[in-house]
Amino acid sequence: MYLHGRNVLKEILNLKYTLKIKRVIFTDQKNTDTGLMKLRKMTEERYRVDILSPQELYNLSREKKHQGVVIELREFPFFDYREIIEDNKDKKNSLIIFLDQVQDPHNFGAIIRSSVACGADGIIITERASSDVSPAVIKVSSGLAFRIKISKIPNLRNVLKKFQESDYWIYAAGMEGKNYFDESMPERSVFIFGNEGQGVRRLIKESSDEIISIPMRREVDSLNVAASAAVLLFEYSRQMYKKS
Amino acid sequence: MYLHGRNVLKEILNLKYTLKIKRVIFTDQKNTDTGLMKLRKMTEERYRVDILSPQELYNLSREKKHQGVVIELREFPFFDYREIIEDNKDKKNSLIIFLDQVQDPHNFGAIIRSSVACGADGIIITERASSDVSPAVIKVSSGLAFRIKISKIPNLRNVLKKFQESDYWIYAAGMEGKNYFDESMPERSVFIFGNEGQGVRRLIKESSDEIISIPMRREVDSLNVAASAAVLLFEYSRQMYKKS
Incomplete structure (x- = not known):
């Protein structure tokens, strides 16, 4: 499943356990804000990062307000x-x-x-x-x-x-x-x-x-x-x- | 504005004051349930009623789940x-x-x-x-x-x-x-x-x-x-x- 948005990514990076994330996709748009660059750096330490165009981010998430971040998650982690x-x-x-x-x-x-x-x-x-x-x-x-x-x-x-x-x-x-x-x-x-x-x-x-x-x-x-x-x-x- | 749905109409019929309603439009579908027929009868006592096809109800309300009822309201009644x-x-x-x-x-x-x-x-x-x-x-x-x-x-x-x-x-x-x-x-x-x-x-x-x-x-x-x-x-x- 494809998630999107900076708050969701921040939540994921703050977790103590590692999620089954295939990759995190960032926008290739130039002149993005430093907040996004920081987030990308933090993400690279733990998960695979891909860079794609805003349009491709939209194609994956079907969401216009993706805020430059799409997360590909294998599945939601349910518990027993x-x-x-x-x-x-x-x-x-x-x-x-x-x-x-x-x-x-x-x-x-x-x-x-x-x-x-x-x-x-x-x-x-x-x-x-x-x-x-x-x-x-x-x-x-x-x-x-x-x-x-x-x-x-x-x-x-x-x-x-x-x-x-x-x-x-x-x-x-x-x-x-x-x-x-x-x-x-x-x-x-x-x-x-x-x-x-x-x-x-x-x-x-x-x-x-x-x-x-x-x-x-x-x-x-x-x-x-x-x-x-x-x-x-x-x-x-x-x-x-x-x-x- | 166009409102729709039976609960909304019931609420309107229960009001003690009269709203600026241009008309209430019911579906012309045959074999509708008695609940809708009752509602139509109650509505006719107070407001103008029109009968149109389900497709026309959709065209007005832009809502598939109109439940056979669309209400044309002049404006929402704000208070001072x-x-x-x-x-x-x-x-x-x-x-x-x-x-x-x-x-x-x-x-x-x-x-x-x-x-x-x-x-x-x-x-x-x-x-x-x-x-x-x-x-x-x-x-x-x-x-x-x-x-x-x-x-x-x-x-x-x-x-x-x-x-x-x-x-x-x-x-x-x-x-x-x-x-x-x-x-x-x-x-x-x-x-x-x-x-x-x-x-x-x-x-x-x-x-x-x-x-x-x-x-x-x-x-x-x-x-x-x-x-x-x-x-x-x-x-x-x-x-x-x-x-x-």
Whole structure:
């Protein structure tokens, strides 16, 4: 896949691990700014660099605003969900996000960004009917998709059970749930968000420990899923801060 | 401007006031569902209805997913900011959102949706360098753009002053500000959000009473502006709920 943009490249260069990057392609335009030259120098130390024309960069990325940088990535590095459980099994506070078929890349990217911002430990998505971690999603996440372990799984219910066994409390977001204003959230919490059309699926809700809702004015059906996620994830952060 | 979609039309039909609608155009496709037929009947009671082919609906709206409904609106109904002040001058709790040059229609639409959901009393945007209330914005807002008074003004600072004089506390969102976890918000509050690139402009910040920030992990520059707005607006709602 082809990624683009300077922020995404900066994120990649800041990672502690090495991505499966085939090459990073810079523009051959003369008189580019020193920022880009610096970035190219840093990139050359770790990855193969090619130089092509702006038009060729556009042809690869299909994106006009490539900012002189296109990154050819072999594949997005998904993690095994068991690794996420293992990483966090002894932590007092741990926050995990499950996405039940969130399909809109803009929402998915924004949820990744909020998750990283509030220090979440992992994101679990379904293999089927979910937005993949596409170039558009990585762009909207400002490259932060590489900063959090994302796992893609076939069966959400089975994996939910594993998190329950690892002492997580499982919240599913849903209008019929308990008002989060009155909720005291456990230190180890999972939040499940569903897609815009149908929300979290019934069977997934039934596998959860509790349904939680954001109170809103009667005439509003629901919040945008990325807004809901931001509200509940930062409420979790706020409560942990108040406890500490 | 041409709007489309059944949810947007339903929102319009539920309004207590009459919009400047030239006509509502329905598809002439046979065997449409009863939901659409019902909607057409309700529309005919208040607005002019035309019937055209699905292709013609597409030609007008430039949108494939028009759902058999296109609405021709003369203009979006903006309000005078003085009306917003007047409406709320005797209310104990009042929440107003200022947007300082928010340009992305997706973000603007999501902010409208969150604002209506948490019961805000108005949104003020700048005439210049802001996303207008376009068909795309109205779509992302799920038609809720008609549910809140939106005012478009040339000079943010002058109008901020008027809200200050009407006993509002003015918060500007900014990374350098006070952690909102520690903030006790006044019943009458204004929140200003800036655009993704530069945030709230310096002069606007200087005209505010306080800068407020969402604490986040070091490697994250900022949240998406729609996510930030959702977090702070619902925190205001939560605090009002706890006080009541």
